[in-house]
Amino acid sequence: MTAPKYNSAAKYNYNPANCYKDRIRLCIFIVSVLCSFYILYLYTSSEMKEQNDRSSLNYTMPWFRIPRKDDDKIQLDQIEESSFGVHFVPPNDVFIPPDWSEEEMKYLPCLSRKCVCGYFKGKWKNESCIVRKGIKLQRAYRQEIRTLSDEKRKRWEKMLNELKTSGVFSRLARNHKYSGVHAGPAFLLWHREFLKRAELIYRKHMGPEDINMGVPYWDSSLDWPLPTPKHSIFFSKFLVGEVDEDGLVKNGPYHNWTTIEGRPQILRQFDKVEEGELLNDARIKWLITNPDIDMIFGASRPLVTCSNKKHLDPRMFELSHNYVHFFINGDMASSHGASNDILFYLHHSMMDWVLEFWRRNMQTRQQRESIYPVSDPNCYPMWHFAESFMPMLPPFTNRMGLSNGYTDEMYEFAPRPTCTKQKPDCGSNYLFCYVPSNQQDSPYCVSKVRLGGNCTGFEDHPVCFEAKCLRNPDAENEFSCQEKILNA
Numbered sequence: 001m002t003a004p005k006y007n008s009a010a011k012y013n014y015n016p017a018n019c020y021k022d023r024i025r026l027c028i029f030i031v032s033v034l035c036s037f038y039i040l041y042l043y044t045s046s047e048m049k050e051q052n053d054r055s056s057l058n059y060t061m062p063w064f065r066i067p068r069k070d071d072d073k074i075q076l077d078q079i080e081e082s083s084f085g086v087h088f089v090p091p092n093d094v095f096i097p098p099d100w101s102e103e104e105m106k107y108l109p110c111l112s113r114k115c116v117c118g119y120f121k122g123k124w125k126n127e128s129c130i131v132r133k134g135i136k137l138q139r140a141y142r143q144e145i146r147t148l149s150d151e152k153r154k155r156w157e158k159m160l161n162e163l164k165t166s167g168v169f170s171r172l173a174r175n176h177k178y179s180g181v182h183a184g185p186a187f188l189l190w191h192r193e194f195l196k197r198a199e200l201i202y203r204k205h206m207g208p209e210d211i212n213m214g215v216p217y218w219d220s221s222l223d224w225p226l227p228t229p230k231h232s233i234f235f236s237k238f239l240v241g242e243v244d245e246d247g248l249v250k251n252g253p254y255h256n257w258t259t260i261e262g263r264p265q266i267l268r269q270f271d272k273v274e275e276g277e278l279l280n281d282a283r284i285k286w287l288i289t290n291p292d293i294d295m296i297f298g299a300s301r302p303l304v305t306c307s308n309k310k311h312l313d314p315r316m317f318e319l320s321h322n323y324v325h326f327f328i329n330g331d332m333a334s335s336h337g338a339s340n341d342i343l344f345y346l347h348h349s350m351m352d353w354v355l356e357f358w359r360r361n362m363q364t365r366q367q368r369e370s371i372y373p374v375s376d377p378n379c380y381p382m383w384h385f386a387e388s389f390m391p392m393l394p395p396f397t398n399r400m401g402l403s404n405g406y407t408d409e410m411y412e413f414a415p416r417p418t419c420t421k422q423k424p425d426c427g428s429n430y431l432f433c434y435v436p437s438n439q440q441d442s443p444y445c446v447s448k449v450r451l452g453g454n455c456t457g458f459e460d461h462p463v464c465f466e467a468k469c470l471r472n473p474d475a476e477n478e479f480s481c482q483e484k485i486l487n488a
């Protein structure tokens with residue numbers, strides 16, 4: 001018996017066609033393994049890059065007092081419950097439908113003085129609207145609240161208290177509560193239009209001599225440099241009121257204001273939310289000279305599907321605005337409750353200043369009325385699109401909010417308080433001119449501190465309102481505003 005001839009083909013069931021297939025399979029296997037490694041490499045490197053980018057984007061001074069990182073995008077399943085305009089409302093909320101009177105519906109959408117003249121019972125002649133006592137209706141003048149004379153500010157506070165008592169202020173608050181639009185490009189323009197309408201109502205209820213008074217703005221960057229901004233004179237009985245240990249407004253012109261939710265006082269629980277921070281000069285300048293429209297109109301919390309921005313810069317417009325709401329906290333921290341507090345109007349008047357100066361610095365007149373972020377459903381819901389209607393603000397679409405009519409016809413802004421070495425005066429008893437001891441830095445205006453408040457770091461400056469900045473007997477290395485002791 002001869003040994004069978006070695007037949008490798010038989011042993012391995014060799015068939016040239018099978019061999020060819022095997023090679024192809026092997027090739028496919030090798031290619032797919034290589035591909036997987038490559039994909040894995042790409043994925044991990046982009047993840048790492050993103051991680052690296054995120055950790056390197058650690059914003060602190062001069063932008064923020066506390067280190068801040070980029071925000072996260074909104075998951076698709078959160079779209080309905082997010083701040084995208086669907087406000088969270090407490091479960092026990094008693095719904096009173098928001099509305100406008102017939103007269104308000106007729107006049108408040110106006111974007112010219114001619115159109116709105118009838119609201120003030122004025123007469124249109126020689127291209128002017130003449131109202132009571134022969135006074136001419138002009139653009140409303142919005143100025144920093146601390147630069148108003150005490151008499152004028154008191155008349156404004158009296159008017160607001162009358163509107164609170166008559167229910168008009170609460171009706172306005174409900175219009176924001178149930179329809180305000182946030183977290184997308186429509187945010188700025190919805191609030192611009194809402195504030196314009198509120199301002200017209202306020203003007204109508206002022207005496208004829210104050211008919212051209214606009215909603216004052218609260219420039220919170222004046223309080224930002226203080227060691228404890230909540231001790232600013234702004235938060236005292238002289239201006240917007242002080243709070244008790246529970247955060248309830250205990251004095252000032254707005255105490256005992258029952259909120260639309262029925263709480264007998266407005267709530268401001270400072271320091272409870274970590275993200276809270278006032279505006280500052282560095283971020284304001286960065287915003288008003290920013291060439292990137294996404295930093296102004298961009299979605300503060302775009303959907304995860306939005307490819308537009310990888311990171312959410314914490315200095316962007318809406319986020320910078322949000323931190324002020326969080327700083328005040330209490331009613332201001334919730335989108336449904338914020339409009340209970342007069343601070344909402346003062347803060348939005350300031351944010352509208354920022355918007356307007358960005359428009360003037362970075363756009364031509366024609367661009368201001370035409371450029372709006374793309375209507376991208378991957379980034380935000382359709383009520384943020386250019387042609388969508390503004391909820392509760394008929395007949396306005398978002399695009400109409402770009403009109404130059406707002407500042408051509410309806411209101412203008414006084415400059416923010418400034419001072420120089422030659423003229424170290426900020427035009428208000430509630431502000432002082434901080435002149436740095438070194439020669440390089442320019443002087444700037446800062447709010448004064450109320451009695452008992454922390455004035456550390458400013459002890460050589462006129463920082464205390466009707467008091468003196470002295471060593472705090474209760475705390476080492478701390479100074480506080482104390483009553484001047486005569487003959488001491």
Ligand SMILES: [Cu+2]
Binds near residue numbers: 180182
């Ligand atoms: Cu709002």
